[in-house]
Amino acid sequence: MKNETEIKALKTVPREKAFYFFTSIGNYTGESASSLREFMEKINTINIKSLEFHMYRGDFEKWVAEVLEDKELAEKICKLRQSNYLGNILRIKLHEIVSKRFKELTELG
Amino acid sequence: MKKAFKLKVKNNSVTLDSTDIKILEMLQEDARKTYTDIGKRLGLAHSTVYDRIKRMEHYGIIKKYTALVDMEKAGAKTVTALMTIYTDPKESEKVAEKLCSIPQILEVYTSLSEELQIIAKVIAENQEKLHDFIATTIAPLPGVLRIRTSIVTKKYKETQPLIGNDPKKLTPTNNKQIK
Numbered sequence: 001m002k003n004e005t006e007i008k009a010l011k012t013v014p015r016e017k018a019f020y021f022f023t024s025i026g027n028y029t030g031e032s033a034s035s036l037r038e039f040m041e042k043i044n045t046i047n048i049k050s051l052e053f054h055m056y057r058g059d060f061e062k063w064v065a066e067v068l069e070d071k072e073l074a075e076k077i078c079k080l081r082q083s084n085y086l087g088n089i090l091r092i093k094l095h096e097i098v099s100k101r102f103k104e105l106t107e108l109g
Numbered sequence: 110m111k112k113a114f115k116l117k118v119k120n121n122s123v124t125l126d127s128t129d130i131k132i133l134e135m136l137q138e139d140a141r142k143t144y145t146d147i148g149k150r151l152g153l154a155h156s157t158v159y160d161r162i163k164r165m166e167h168y169g170i171i172k173k174y175t176a177l178v179d180m181e182k183a184g185a186k187t188v189t190a191l192m193t194i195y196t197d198p199k200e201s202e203k204v205a206e207k208l209c210s211i212p213q214i215l216e217v218y219t220s221l222s223e224e225l226q227i228i229a230k231v232i233a234e235n236q237e238k239l240h241d242f243i244a245t246t247i248a249p250l251p252g253v254l255r256i257r258t259s260i261v262t263k264k265y266k267e268t269q270p271l272i273g274n275d276p277k278k279l280t281p282t283n284n285k286q287i288k
Contacts, residue, residue, distance in 0.1 A: 020248040025240045026190060026258025028248045 009036055009070035010105050019063045023049045036068055040102050043095045051091055055081055060094075073101045123168045128153070129161055133171070133272040136162075140174045187232045188239050189261040192247065194227040200252020201225050207250055213242060236260065 018034040021042065029050055033039035043051065054060050058081065065074035076097045085093055125133075128151065135147050144155035144162070151158070165171045180187060196204050201219065208217045208229050216230040233239035243256060 015251070016245070016249045018249065020244050022240070022244065022248075025236050025260065026192065026243045026256065028243065028253070028256035030195075030255035032248070 009064075009068040009073065010102075011035065011068075012038075013067055017067050019060075019067075021046050021050045021054070023047055023053055036064075036070070036073075036098070036102055036105070040095065040098045043091060043098060048087055048091060051094065052086060055090060055094070070101070070105075073098070076101070123164070123170070125165075125170070129165065130272055132158060132161055133165070136171070136174075137269070137271050187234060188236055189264075190231050190233070190239055191259045191261065192227075192229045192231055192243065193257040193259075194229065194247065195224050195254040195256070196227055197252040197254060198225045200250075201227060204250050204252050208247075211246065 012035040015032075015034065018032045019039060021029045021031040021033075023029055029047060031042055031046055031050075033042050055077075058078070061074040061077040061081065064070050064077060077094070080090075080093055080097060083093075131151055132147055135142055135150065144158040147153070148155040148158045162171065194204065194208075205217055205219060205227050208214050208227065213233065214229050214231050218228045220226045220228055231239065231242070233242055239258075239260070243258060247253060247256060
């Protein structure tokens with residue numbers, strides 16, 4: 001049975017807890033995500049440099065685990081990071097993982 | 110001969126004459142100079158120097174006396190960066206005020222260009238902490254549209270304008286060079 005923690009992952013977080021997309025140290029793109037849905041949508045549109053930057057710093061899995069409190073999704077993103085994908089393949093794979101998880105959670109809700 | 114400067118301080122106004130300017134120049138050179146040292150150089154009684162300095166302190170012309178520390182030589186390992194923060198014009202004043210209240214931010218300016226920008230100098234322990242600071246403290250501020258950050262790799266010069274200098278006549282010998 002799915003627990004409340006998993007459903008909590010669908011919440012919208014306050015702006016200070018949102019995910020802010022950067023392309024390199026200190027260079028903020030102006031894009032942010034305050035929920036899993038928004039995060040999933042941004043994966044499709046954000047500059048690929050930003051995806052690569054955050055992916056290999058482990059920022060996505062950290063935000064998903066600590067802010068959205070979804071350990072399961074964080075682990076999947078961590079595994080993807082270890083595959084060392086770059087460019088559009090990374091975008092597609094990451095979107096696949098996140099959208100699948102989003103679907104699972106919305107079906108629960 | 111130097112002109113007298115008329116400065117407005119809040120609702121009062123105060124006039125600086127050439128002697129005040131000379132006193133300020135000497136204090137900018139070395140703030141530890143005594144009233145007697147300054148008086149001797151300018152041919153004034155130390156009490157006159159005292160009165161003039163107190164007046165300039167009172168009106169906030171002399172803001173404070175501080176030590177200019179060479180952070181590198183003092184062993185502080187810090188990263189310095191210059192952030193260009195693009196802001197929504199409606200929020201830029203609030204963003205600038207907020208930046209001013211953060212101790213890690215050393216200087217804050219607004220600049221004239223096509224888009225409204227705030228330029229701020231920031232220090233952090235290392236690049237990772239700099240990034241965390243920008244991501245968790247600056248990017249979430251309402252009105253921040255995007256940020257460009259340049260990390261300083263080497264400092265060639267650091268100085269402050271001397272009160273008596275005419276900017277048109279500034280030469281490298283008027284300013285102290287960092288060695």
